[in-house]
Amino acid sequence: MLESEWATGDGMSTLLQLFLMLTVLPVAVSLLGGALAVWRAPGQRTRSVTGHFAAEVVLGEEAGNVVPR
Numbered sequence: 001m002l003e004s005e006w007a008t009g010d011g012m013s014t015l016l017q018l019f020l021m022l023t024v025l026p027v028a029v030s031l032l033g034g035a036l037a038v039w040r041a042p043g044q045r046t047r048s049v050t051g052h053f054a055a056e057v058v059l060g061e062e063a064g065n066v067v068p069r
Contacts, residue, residue, distance in 0.1 A: 042050070
């Protein structure tokens with residue numbers, strides 16, 4: 001590809017911009033969640049609900065891959 005296809009007006013590549021947009025939010029939320037957990041440790045019910053939610057997300061994704069369309 002030509003360099004001009006990847007460069008924007010300010011010189012920052014669109015690929016770099018896309019990378020930053022897709023990574024800044026998850027990193028910020030992870031840092032916020034870590035700080036919150038240090039400040040106030042989650043209780044047993046919160047850990048249980050979070051674990052069950054994560055398991056359902058994985059199970060739903062796998063079921064979507066197995067079931068034919």
